Amino acid sequence: MSLDINEQYDKIYRYCFLRVRHKETAEDLTQETFLRYLEHPQYHSEDKTLQLLYTIAGNLCTDEFRRIKPSELSETASDGKDMEDNILSDVQLKQVLDSLSDEDREIVLLRFVNEVPVNVIAKLYNISRFALNRRLNRILGSLREHLGKEELI
Amino acid sequence: MTDKEKRKITEALGIPEPDRKKEFAEEFRRRSEEKQKKPIMPIVMRITAAAAMLAVCIGAITLFPRHKTDFGGDDNIEITETTASTSEQVDGVIAAGTTKVTTEGENSIIVTTVTAKTTDKNGTAVTTVRGGTDGEHSLRPTTAARTTAARTTGNSNVTRTTAAELPEPVTTTSERASEIIPTTAPGRDLTVSPGITYTVRDKTISSDELESHVSPVTGGGEGAPQDGVGSPIDQKIQHMFDISYAVVLAKVDKIVYTSIDREAVTAHNITVEKVFSGDLTERDRLTLFLDGGYMPAEEYIESHMTEPMENAEEYSVYVSGGCDEPLKEGDVCVFFISDSRRYLPEGAFAPAENNYDSVFIKRNGEYVSLGEKSLRFGEEQLSELAR
Numbered sequence: 001m002s003l004d005i006n007e008q009y010d011k012i013y014r015y016c017f018l019r020v021r022h023k024e025t026a027e028d029l030t031q032e033t034f035l036r037y038l039e040h041p042q043y044h045s046e047d048k049t050l051q052l053l054y055t056i057a058g059n060l061c062t063d064e065f066r067r068i069k070p071s072e073l074s075e076t077a078s079d080g081k082d083m084e085d086n087i088l089s090d091v092q093l094k095q096v097l098d099s100l101s102d103e104d105r106e107i108v109l110l111r112f113v114n115e116v117p118v119n120v121i122a123k124l125y126n127i128s129r130f131a132l133n134r135r136l137n138r139i140l141g142s143l144r145e146h147l148g149k150e151e152l153i
Numbered sequence: 154m155t156d157k158e159k160r161k162i163t164e165a166l167g168i169p170e171p172d173r174k175k176e177f178a179e180e181f182r183r184r185s186e187e188k189q190k191k192p193i194m195p196i197v198m199r200i201t202a203a204a205a206m207l208a209v210c211i212g213a214i215t216l217f218p219r220h221k222t223d224f225g226g227d228d229n230i231e232i233t234e235t236t237a238s239t240s241e242q243v244d245g246v247i248a249a250g251t252t253k254v255t256t257e258g259e260n261s262i263i264v265t266t267v268t269a270k271t272t273d274k275n276g277t278a279v280t281t282v283r284g285g286t287d288g289e290h291s292l293r294p295t296t297a298a299r300t301t302a303a304r305t306t307g308n309s310n311v312t313r314t315t316a317a318e319l320p321e322p323v324t325t326t327s328e329r330a331s332e333i334i335p336t337t338a339p340g341r342d343l344t345v346s347p348g349i350t351y352t353v354r355d356k357t358i359s360s361d362e363l364e365s366h367v368s369p370v371t372g373g374g375e376g377a378p379q380d381g382v383g384s385p386i387d388q389k390i391q392h393m394f395d396i397s398y399a400v401v402l403a404k405v406d407k408i409v410y411t412s413i414d415r416e417a418v419t420a421h422n423i424t425v426e427k428v429f430s431g432d433l434t435e436r437d438r439l440t441l442f443l444d445g446g447y448m449p450a451e452e453y454i455e456s457h458m459t460e461p462m463e464n465a466e467e468y469s470v471y472v473s474g475g476c477d478e479p480l481k482e483g484d485v486c487v488f489f490i491s492d493s494r495r496y497l498p499e500g501a502f503a504p505a506e507n508n509y510d511s512v513f514i515k516r517n518g519e520y521v522s523l524g525e526k527s528l529r530f531g532e533e534q535l536s537e538l539a540r
Binding site: 003005006009010013014017018023026027030031034035038093094096097105108109112113118119127128129130131133134136137143 | 158159161162163165166167168169171172173174177178181182184185188413414416418442444445472473474475493496503506507508
C-alpha cells in the first residue's frame with residue numbers, strides 16, 4: 001500500500017507531539033518514523049501499515065522520553081493563540097482532556113482526530129476491542145457533554 | 154465526529170502545526186521512488202537460477218528409475234459357482250459349509266462362506282479366496298481376477314454367486330431407500346457457544362450508576378449535529394461497506410450474555426435473511442459479539458472498582474455498549490460484519506466498525522444506526538452499494 005505522506009505526516013506528528021510535548025523533537029521523531037518505515041517491507045493492508053507506523057513512532061517517543069529529562073520538556077503553547085480569545089467551552093474541553101490519563105489522551109487523539117481504526121489501536125495498546133470500545137464510549141460521553149453544550153450556544 | 158469537533162480537540166490538546174512537512178514530503182517521495190527502482194541484473198539472475206533449478210528437478214523426476222509392478226496383464230474373469238447347503242435356517246447368521254466347489258481356470262480352490270442372513274429380499278455373499286494346501290490339491294493363490302460386478306440371487310435354499318460378464322451397476326437395496334432426502338441446503342450453522350454465560354438477576358444496576366463518578370454515556374452520538382445529505386455520512390456508510398466481511402439483513406434469534414477480558418459482551422445468534430455483500434448465504438446462522446450487556450455485579454466490581462458493594466451478589470450490572478436500545482430477540486437489522494476475530498471465540502463474528510455503529514434498525518422507512526444515530530440510509534441506497 002503506497003503511503004500518503006501528506007495525510008499521515010500530520011497524524012504521526014500530532015501523536016509524537018502528544019508524547020514528547022516538544023515541537024522540534026516531535027518533528028524529528030516524525031521524520032525518523034517515516035524513514036524507518038521505508039526500511040520495512042510494504043504491506044498491502046492499510047491497517048497493518050498504520051500499525052507499523054504507530055509502533056515505530058511509539059517506540060521512538062518512548063526512547064526519546066527516557067533519554068531526555070522531563071524538566072527539559074516544556075509544553076509549547078499554540079502558535080499565536082491568545083488565551084483570552086478562547087471561548088469558555090474550549091477551556092473546559094482542555095480541562096477535560098487534561099484530566100484524562102496520558103494513555104486516554106493518546107487514544108482520544110488516535111481515534112477521534114487521526115481516525116485510526118479501533119482494531120489497530122487495540123493492537124497498539126494490547127487490549128481487546130471491547131475494552132477499547134468501552135473506554136472510548138466513556139471518554140466520548142464526557143467530551144460530547146462539553147462539545148454538545150457549545151453547540152447549543 | 155465532525156471536522157469541527159476534531160479541530161476543537163486538536164486545539165484543546167495544544168498541538169502546534171509542524172514546520173518542516175513540505176520539505177520532508179519531497180525527500181520522502183524521492184527515497185520511496187529510489188527504493189522501488191530495482192536493478193535489472195539481480196532479477197535476471199534470479200529468473201535464470203529458478204529456470205536452472207526447475208530443469209534439474211524435471212530431469213531428476215524423469216530419469217529416476219521407476220519400480221513397475223507386474224500385474225500379469227491378465228484380465229480373465231473367473232466364473233465361480235458355489236453351492237451352499239443350508240440346514241436349519243435361523244434368524245441371524247447362517248453358517249453353512251461349502252460342500253462342493255467348482256471352478257474354471259487354473260488350479261485353485263475357492264472356499265465360499267455365507268456369513269450373512271439370507272432372506273427372500275436381499276442377501277449378501279462373501280467370497281473369500283485363500284491359498285494353502287489340502288490333501289488332494291496343491292493350492293496357490295489365484296492370480297488376481299478382475300470381477301467387475303457381482304450379482305447375488307437367492308431363494309431360501311440355494312445362493313448362487315456369479316461374476317458378472319458385463320459391467321453392470323451394482324444395486325443395493327436398502328430398507329431406508331424410501332426416506333426422502335432434502336435436496337436444498339437449509340443454511341449453514343456457523344453459531345458458536347460462549348464459554349461463560351450469565352443470566353440476568355432480578356435486580357439490575359447500570360455500570361454508570363455503580364461507578365457514580367462517570368457522567369452518563371449519551372449513546373455515542375445522541376446530540377451530535379447531523380450532517381447534510383450526500384456528504385461524510387454517505388462516505389462513512391461506503392467505508393463501512395467496503396471494510397465489512399459481509400453486510401446482511403438478519404434476525405436475532407437468541408441473545409446470550411457473557412464476558413471477554415472481564416468486559417461485558419453479548420453474543421447474538423442471528424439468521425441471515427438477505428445478503429448485500431460477502432460470503433454468507435441466506436439462512437446461514439452465525440454468532441455476532443457486541444460490546445456491552447449484563448454480568449454479575451461482584452465480577453464487575455472486582456475488575457473495575459476499588460470499593461465493594463453491599464449485596465453485590467443480588468445484582469447484575471448492565472454495561473452499555475454505546476447503545477440506548479440494545480437488541481432484542483426477534484429484531485431484524487442490517488449488520489455490517491467483520492471476520493476479524495481477535496479475542497473472540499473461534500468462528501465468531503464482530504461488528505465491522507465501532508460496536509453498535511455497525512447495526513442498523515429500520516425506523517420510518519430508513520435504517521438508522523443503533524450507535525451513531527447520524528448514520529442512516531434507505532434500502533435503495535444499500536442496494537446501490539451492493540452493486
